[in-house]
Amino acid sequence: MYLGANFGRITFVDKKEAQKRIASLREVISDMRYRYHVLNDPEITDEVYDSLTRELRDLENKYQEYKLDIDPLDRVAGAPLDKFEKITHEKRMLSLNDVFSEDELAKWEERVEKILMTDKVSYFSELKFDGLAISLRYEKGELVYGATRGDGFVGENITENIKMVRGIPLSIKNAPELIEVRGEVIMRKKVLDKINKQQEKENKTKFANTRNAAAGSLRQLDPKVVKDRTLDFFAYDIALLSEDYGKNIDTHSKEHELLFELGFPVSEYERKTSSLKEVLSFIKEIGGVRESLEFGTDGVVVSVDDLELQKRLGIVGKAPRYMCAYKFPAEQVTTKVKDIIVQVGRTGVLTPLAILEPTLVSGSTVSKATLHNADQIKRLDIKIGDTVVLQKAGDVIPEVVSVVTALRNGKEKDFVFPKMCPVCDGEVEKRESNGKNTVAYYCTNKKCDAKNLRRIEHFVKVLDIYTVGPKIIERLNDEGLISDPADLFALTEADLADLERFGEKSASNIIENIKDKKKPPLNKFISALGILHVGEETAKDLSSRFHTLENFLKADKDSLEEIENIGPNVAESILEYLEDQHHRKFIEKLLSLGVVPKKYEKPKGEFSGKTFVLTGTLESLSREEAKRIIESHGGKISSSVSKNTDFVVAGENPGSKYKDAVTYKVKIVGEDFIKNLA
Helix, strand or coil, X not given: CECCXXXXXXXXXXXXXXXXXXXXXXXXXXXXXXXXXXXXXXXXXHHHHHHHHHHHHHHHHHCHHHCCCCCCCCCCCCCCCCCCCEEECCCCCCCCEEECCHHHHXXXXXXXXXXXXXXXXXXXXXXXXXXXEEEEEEECCEEEEEEECCCXXXXXXXXXXXXXXXXXXXXXXXXXXXXXXXXXXXXXXXXXXXXXXHHHHCCCCCCCXXXXXXXXXXXXXXXXXXXXXXXXXXXXEEEEECHHHHCCCCEHHHHHHHHHHCCCCCCCCEEEECCHHHHHHHHHHHHHHHHHCCCCEEEEEEEXXXXXXXXXXXXXCCEECCEEEEECCCCEEEEEEEEEEEEECCCCEEEEEEEEEEEEECCEEEEEEECCCHHHHHHHCCCECCEEEEEEECCCEEEEEEECHHHCCCCCECCCCCCECCCCCCEEEEEECCCCCCEEEEECCCCCHHHHHHHHHHHHHHXXXXXXCHHHHHHHHHCCCCCCHHHHHHCCHHHHHCCCCCCHHHXXXXXXXXXXXXXXXXXHHHHHCCCCCCCHXXXXXXXXXXXXXXXHHCCCHHHHHCCCCCCHHHHHHHHHHHHCHHHHHHHHHHHHCCCCCECCCCCCCCCCCCEEEEECECCCCCHHHHHHHHHHCCCEEECCCCCCXXXXXXXXXXXXXXXXXXXXXXXXXXXXXXXXXX
């Protein structure tokens, strides 16, 4: 019997009655959470919600036998962590290409239609949330882990913090065998205001915007802090889905419907359209209500709705062809250019940087902005002392848009590129930039300290030597322990242990981490060299073409240009690097210190052209793991059995596909057949 929220509770005489009450409370509270976080339709006040929750906890404390080991209502924070573990994403978390105008969006559509050879494409438009992207993996309805995007391939395990985020289910009813959900953790504007008022009272730095607050909160090592920050979540994509559900999902819009049915919060601001005109209408509507939304959004994500067409369009670099982000016009402000300085990058390029009077743009204070190159300075006609218009490109990167020449007073000074490197006093020369008609200035000194530091930072980042950050690199360089990336592999614990603030354990961790990277994949090794124009994807192309470092070092113009995606300018840059004796000696030094890249291994293709169908429940493999193994051996996956099927992999409770396999006399194999291929 319950006497009301403010009138206290009485003890149940009958345990069964108490058990029923506990079950009812859980159901009601779960429904209230669902209404609030998913339907955005809170049925009752926070006070009533809190009262019911207190009653449930009181009963659970009295009748311990009815407490759940894993309670989906319980967001109790765990102990603080020392650091976050790494998690490798089974399916890469991609970035999006941005468009900033209707014209750019129309050009994106033209490219899509050209590849698909049709102008009949349906689109799905949704909000681009201003928060932190995460991935949630559920197996048999239970949350296995939550991870950050990281570099797209490897993120950080933030599961304990994820459990503190409102709206993220810890378990799912009627769930698929496997589902990996992608979405955004956000902080609502009213929550930010409340937190900043408290920060101000405590004389602490206030958060600049909801995105910074959400991202900073979610990466706290103490989950209790995350809980206190009151974060929310919106789901927007399904990365992995087992066939028990996936066979019915053929569009991105249906993915959103499934997410909603499973209990994930999905934004009400989304629309399926059959033309770009309708997409632009939706974007205009969002622009009109953007400021009144409870949370931050910096644009609209536009996708080709059909998932099969998405596969045909594929991915280029780090972004899908089938999706883009339309960014709202950036907020613009004016400020003064106090000075123009020059920074030196790892390739030696000199980049002018405007030092600005600090100003607030889109919620954060900006005091610097890149001016890119000499051509940009000439185009803008920018001088030291000018008043300039500043904006954030895509609401992220500050850039100078124009100069307010009417405010000049005659005291402004022209900027002249230095003839000597500002770091090493080496000679500076002009070179064509990226094969275009723009000119960049380069430091010609191969031993320039600034270039070396940037090269080392790039090298450790690519090889994921995570214990060696920029400050440690600078310290080791200042101490004379390293002068290039290869010197890292000659370090010993004794070298580090004697340095101030480097304890024995810290030194040991750094040396072990460096040793672990002595046999990197060939593509990682090539990318780490820092060859101009050779990024992650180009390095993969080179690795699959040459197979070994020895072959790569013998590359010529013809062999390079026959590789898809490598044009004359990239080939010339690679050859210039390989023909340079300084670079050759660096590679030889790496080899002499035991850094030997692994030989490229082409996926085995003994099942090339063979078609597999998976059915039933596999005991020790997920559907995605089984698919990955089969595809790595050249096989293809089909969702249905036909006379053209070569193998049916049958687990427990295989269903009608097993019968079809018998009918078509298709070879039926078990899970062990796939495991033996791994």
